[in-house]
Amino acid sequence: MTRILFIARYRDPTMQRKVDYLAQKPGLELLFVKPARWQDELLAVQQENTRGRYRQLALAMHGNPADPHRATYHTLDFAMRTFQPQIIHAEEEPDSLSALQIVGARRLFAPRAKLILHTWQNIDRPKTLPVRWVMERTLAAADLVFCANQEAVPILRRHGFRGSLPVLPAVGVDTEVFVPCTGRQPLTTDAPRIGYVGRFVPEKGLDTLLYAFASLHQQAPGARLRLIGDGVQRETLRALAVALGVAATTEFVAPMPPAQIAQALCALDILVLPSRTTPVWKEQLGRVLLEAMACGVPVIGANSGAIPEVIGNAGMIFPEGDAASLGAQLGDLVRSPALGLALRQLGLQRIADHYSQRHLAEQITASYRQLTA
Numbered sequence: 001m002t003r004i005l006f007i008a009r010y011r012d013p014t015m016q017r018k019v020d021y022l023a024q025k026p027g028l029e030l031l032f033v034k035p036a037r038w039q040d041e042l043l044a045v046q047q048e049n050t051r052g053r054y055r056q057l058a059l060a061m062h063g064n065p066a067d068p069h070r071a072t073y074h075t076l077d078f079a080m081r082t083f084q085p086q087i088i089h090a091e092e093e094p095d096s097l098s099a100l101q102i103v104g105a106r107r108l109f110a111p112r113a114k115l116i117l118h119t120w121q122n123i124d125r126p127k128t129l130p131v132r133w134v135m136e137r138t139l140a141a142a143d144l145v146f147c148a149n150q151e152a153v154p155i156l157r158r159h160g161f162r163g164s165l166p167v168l169p170a171v172g173v174d175t176e177v178f179v180p181c182t183g184r185q186p187l188t189t190d191a192p193r194i195g196y197v198g199r200f201v202p203e204k205g206l207d208t209l210l211y212a213f214a215s216l217h218q219q220a221p222g223a224r225l226r227l228i229g230d231g232v233q234r235e236t237l238r239a240l241a242v243a244l245g246v247a248a249t250t251e252f253v254a255p256m257p258p259a260q261i262a263q264a265l266c267a268l269d270i271l272v273l274p275s276r277t278t279p280v281w282k283e284q285l286g287r288v289l290l291e292a293m294a295c296g297v298p299v300i301g302a303n304s305g306a307i308p309e310v311i312g313n314a315g316m317i318f319p320e321g322d323a324a325s326l327g328a329q330l331g332d333l334v335r336s337p338a339l340g341l342a343l344r345q346l347g348l349q350r351i352a353d354h355y356s357q358r359h360l361a362e363q364i365t366a367s368y369r370q371l372t373a
Contacts, residue, residue, distance in 0.1 A: 002372055003029045005078060005085035005113070007092065007102065009065055011038040011045045014174035014258040014357075021361035023054040028368070030054040031083050033073070040066040043255070068120075069096045069131075078102065080109035087368055091118040091170045094145065094156070095127065095135040103141045114143045114371045118170050120284040122151035122305050124158065135159060143371060146170065146364075148285055149306035164370075168363050169285050172355040177259055178294035180348060181266035191222035192334045195268035197261060197288045200231030203281050205274035205302060207240060211323035212274075214244040216330045223334075228253040228264055258291075265295045269340070270333055275304040276320050283307050289315070290355045293347030298340045300329050310355070314346035 010016045016034075023030045036058040038045040047058040057079055063071035080088075088106055092099040094117050106113055117138060127135065139145070139161045147153050148169040156165060194213060198204055206227065213225045225246065227237065234252065241250040256264065265271065271292035275283040282305030289310050292299050301307035302320035311317060316333070318325040333340055352359070 001029050002027055002087065002368060003031070003083060003085045004368065005031050005033065005080065005083060005088045005110075007033040007073075007078065007088070007090040008170065009038070009068075009091070010034050010171075011043060011047075012258055014177050015171050017174040017176060018172065018357040018361050018364075019054070021358055022364060025361070025365050028365070031079060031085070032056045033078055034058055035065040036060045038065050040064075043257075068093050072097050072101050075105075077105050077109045080105055080113075085110055085113045087114045087116065087371060089116040089364075089368075091146075093117070093119055093121065094138040094142065094159075094161075095121075095131050096138075097134065099138040100134045103138050106141070115141055116144045116146065116367070116371075117142045118146045118148070119152050119156065120148040120170070121155060122149050122282060122284055123280065124155045125280055144367060146367075150309055151306070164367075166363070166367060168360060169355070171285075171287060172357045172360045173287070173290035173294045173351055174258070175294055175351065175356045175358065178262045178265070178291045180294075180296040190220055191224065192216075192220060192330075193224050193226065193267060193269045194330065195226045195228065195265070195271050196273070197228045197264070197271070197291075198273070200227070200229055200233040200237060202233060203276055203278050204231075205276035205304075205320060206233065206237055208274045208276070208302070208321055208323045208326060209272055210237065210240050210244060210246065210250070212272075212326035212330060213250070214246050215323070215327035216334070217246050217249060219331060220334055223249060225250045226253060226264075226268065227251070228256065228261070230255050261288075261291065262295060265292050265297050268292075268297050270330065271297050271299045272326070272330075273299070273301040273307060274320070274326060275302050275307060277304045286310050290351060294351045294356070296344045296348055298333060298343040299347065300326065300333070302326075312346075312350055314350040315343055 050056045060074040061071050090102045144164045146168045153165045241247040273286050289299050299315035304320045316329045
């Protein structure tokens with residue numbers, strides 16, 4: 001039996017589904033460490049210790065759990081002294097204080113355990129001397145680092161890591177919640193339903209989407225736009241919708257839990273992720289794209305960061321910030337139900353082949369076997 005200490009900042013069952021699948025694998029014994037409290041601009045969650053197929057340990061954190069770099073866990077040993085893991089799988093960034101904390105605990109309490117870390121970072125941002133020091137120590141201790149996207153691999157190589165770097169996102173899509181929509185009405189050219197789910201912040205490019213929707217609205221006055229989420233740009237976007245003459249057909253919807261998001265996606269004909277690259281950020285995955293594809297909703301994304309990598313041939317890509325191109329692609333989809341049906345099938349297949357939580361659990365298990373061979 002291989003003992004796995006799995007540490008991740010999961011905050012809802014759809015994220016944790018992967019751990020459930022791992023716990024079902026023969027020969028694995030799991031202890032899952034998660035934050036006792038999660039708070040961000042969209043969600044506030046309290047979590048408890050539980051026992052079932054596997055033990056779950058909810059730890060308090062110093063700092064905001066949503067901060068991937070500066071928050072640390074309120075523990076000395078992460079239960080390593082009693083659990084004695086053979087693999088420590090920590091979905092923490094190599095340049096984070098939490099990763100350094102885990103490396104220190106491993107050195108003291110489980111020095112023979114293999115260590116796995118994870119990175120989302122696809123921009124090699126300038127780092128201060130203390131951050132470089134942290135990253136040097138954690139990468140020197142790690143046996144394997146999962147990369148959420150292809151651009152993360154050369155970044156870690158430049159920082160001197162010579163171990164294995166499989167490209168595998170930490171979080172895929174829960175295909176037990178996000179399932180193909182049943183009883184959905186076919187897309188109609190006169191009343192297409194366009195949607196977005198996520199934060200209302202400048203880097204998500206929602207102004208681009210509003211301009212594109214305004215151009216589509218001239219061709220299809222019955223078109224509707226639904227923006228689900230919240231953020232600092234909410235009122236700015238409302239004002240822009242008024243200025244563009246689409247306020248009456250643009251709906252702003254409050255954030256909702258994943259089960260409700262699945263239902264909301266099934267009310268859409270097209271999902272758009274119009275992200276815009278900044279000097280310090282570009283899209284690292286685009287989880288809502290996975291959720292939409294799993295529901296059978298055609299997707300359009302900007303060419304920011306990992307979006308083209310995620311969509312592959314199962315959707316449409318436009319140059320970020322180019323409202324005219326996005327508007328043209330929306331028009332193409334609206335006018336061609338056959339194209340929408342083809343993208344629906346391609347999206348479902350891409351999720352099954354690459355991004356379902358079940359698939360990720362299979363790939364992670366294979367990596368565990370290699371580390372302990």
